[in-house]
Amino acid sequence: MRGEDTTMKISSFFYTLWQGIKNIFRNKLFSLASVATISACLFLFGLFYSVLANFQHIVKTAEEGVCIVVFFDEDITDARIEEIGDMIKRRAEVSKVNFVSADEAWEGFKTEYLADYSDGFLENPLEDLSNYEVYLNDVSMQGALVTYLESVPGVMEVKRSELTALTLSNANKLIGYISIGIIAILLAVSIFLISNTVTIGITVRKEEISIMKYIGATDFFVRAPFVIEGIIIGLVGAAIPLAFIYFVYNRTLNFLKEQFSVLSSLLNFLTIEEIFKNLLPVSLAIGVGIGFLGSFITVRKHLRV
Amino acid sequence: MALPNRKKKLMEDDEVIVMENVSKSYQAGIPALSNVSLKIKKGEFVFVVGDSGSGKSTFIKLLLREIVPTEGNLYVLNYNLNKIKHRKIPKFRRNLGVVFQDFRLLKDRNVYENVAFAQRIIQVPGKQIRKNVPKVLATVGLAGKYKAKPGKLSGGEQQRVAIARALVNRPTVLLADEPTGNLDPNNSMEIMRLLEEINNAGTTVIMVTHNKDIVNAMQKRVITLRKGVIVSDHERGGYDDED
Numbered sequence: 001m002r003g004e005d006t007t008m009k010i011s012s013f014f015y016t017l018w019q020g021i022k023n024i025f026r027n028k029l030f031s032l033a034s035v036a037t038i039s040a041c042l043f044l045f046g047l048f049y050s051v052l053a054n055f056q057h058i059v060k061t062a063e064e065g066v067c068i069v070v071f072f073d074e075d076i077t078d079a080r081i082e083e084i085g086d087m088i089k090r091r092a093e094v095s096k097v098n099f100v101s102a103d104e105a106w107e108g109f110k111t112e113y114l115a116d117y118s119d120g121f122l123e124n125p126l127e128d129l130s131n132y133e134v135y136l137n138d139v140s141m142q143g144a145l146v147t148y149l150e151s152v153p154g155v156m157e158v159k160r161s162e163l164t165a166l167t168l169s170n171a172n173k174l175i176g177y178i179s180i181g182i183i184a185i186l187l188a189v190s191i192f193l194i195s196n197t198v199t200i201g202i203t204v205r206k207e208e209i210s211i212m213k214y215i216g217a218t219d220f221f222v223r224a225p226f227v228i229e230g231i232i233i234g235l236v237g238a239a240i241p242l243a244f245i246y247f248v249y250n251r252t253l254n255f256l257k258e259q260f261s262v263l264s265s266l267l268n269f270l271t272i273e274e275i276f277k278n279l280l281p282v283s284l285a286i287g288v289g290i291g292f293l294g295s296f297i298t299v300r301k302h303l304r305v
Numbered sequence: 306m307a308l309p310n311r312k313k314k315l316m317e318d319d320e321v322i323v324m325e326n327v328s329k330s331y332q333a334g335i336p337a338l339s340n341v342s343l344k345i346k347k348g349e350f351v352f353v354v355g356d357s358g359s360g361k362s363t364f365i366k367l368l369l370r371e372i373v374p375t376e377g378n379l380y381v382l383n384y385n386l387n388k389i390k391h392r393k394i395p396k397f398r399r400n401l402g403v404v405f406q407d408f409r410l411l412k413d414r415n416v417y418e419n420v421a422f423a424q425r426i427i428q429v430p431g432k433q434i435r436k437n438v439p440k441v442l443a444t445v446g447l448a449g450k451y452k453a454k455p456g457k458l459s460g461g462e463q464q465r466v467a468i469a470r471a472l473v474n475r476p477t478v479l480l481a482d483e484p485t486g487n488l489d490p491n492n493s494m495e496i497m498r499l500l501e502e503i504n505n506a507g508t509t510v511i512m513v514t515h516n517k518d519i520v521n522a523m524q525k526r527v528i529t530l531r532k533g534v535i536v537s538d539h540e541r542g543g544y545d546d547e548d
Contacts, residue, residue: 207411208411211409211422213395214398215398216427218392219395
């Protein structure tokens, strides 16, 4: 039967699993080195991910606060204002639209700038300044939206904060590029180091592999314990930094909030659960992937006897 | 009625090894083996002798299908080793037992585990292993030392463990590559007695050696190689010295 050589009995599966675990303890130092390397890399990965995810979250929160204010012509009708509002709402880049009536605008202005000195005004000086506050999904789309709004009949003026929008948009892009670059470098370094460590481990056991092949072990049976060893090392190597980050994250946030209480309203951090939603599966997958790839490729090299 | 799917017969029933004009060259130059033809029958005890560079190692490697002939046909246990598929090599090797000069035991495992290892890797059930290993250790006279690590055993004892490991899967052919090369004369003779017992029990034994005393004492079939060529093949011979 064609699949005969690769099928594995249950007892053999457990034997292979057990051999994989034993391999780890037989070569404690190499295993420890592998675990430490993966842990170090995935700790850095977790650290960068946490920092970058928070940074992006903070930028995103700031972005959401940036709005465009749309003012109307003096003689505009309420129906036209409503029409313009519907048009704006239909735009994909728009997340939220608030209508601010002239009275609301005056109340807001009084509260913010005049306090008790507003009693002298008998009429609303902002009578013709009812407006729409338009919030965006993506701040980089601000320019295009403003151009569009300025061309809409009935719109007198569009106020925007170009500097904020540009800064946030560029910061967001920069963070994205930096994170991709750092993660790519760390992954390459991890794979290189794991491959080296596994190579040493396999070389130590080259004699054992050659005996197995002489006795009649299949390629699959020879590879399996080493691959399992690699996967376990990868899993442990990923679990250690995850546990460390889990316990240290909240403490670090509390420390930052205490030390920089002035900025606490600006610094809106993600919770550990939000961080772990992506970090946990990605780190485990990277750990297992590195362990699997490193051991699989290396064992393949030593199969020919 | 359809015929059962049986393997094509490549050699006679009583033959285990057939070499037909087999040559092996590693690089352009002098061949390691040249035009070798021989037949070895079931239950034979055969010495393959020759000095260094005579082609003995190449001979063993060919039988293990570690290498393939450059020319000629090689059949072992009804497998055509020129054409055997890679995935079928493990199954083929399970019919052979191999013993090396340097024992090749796993130093981190005890005697029992070293022998059981050979069964585990061909996926023999655990219950069967627990039955077979003590039996084969008793055959080689090491039943009392099953817990010892190889480092605590003498050279002779280590070679016995290696023989037990080679025998536990009940091979049809036992290949012994200089099995007494690292042993003193007494231990060497004990190992030879053990190999003879194994042969008497029906296993074909092929032993590569350059130990004249052993070859002369055993009076078995002797194939002499010189510079890759068979120079003599005697049914009950002695070590054929170069003139």
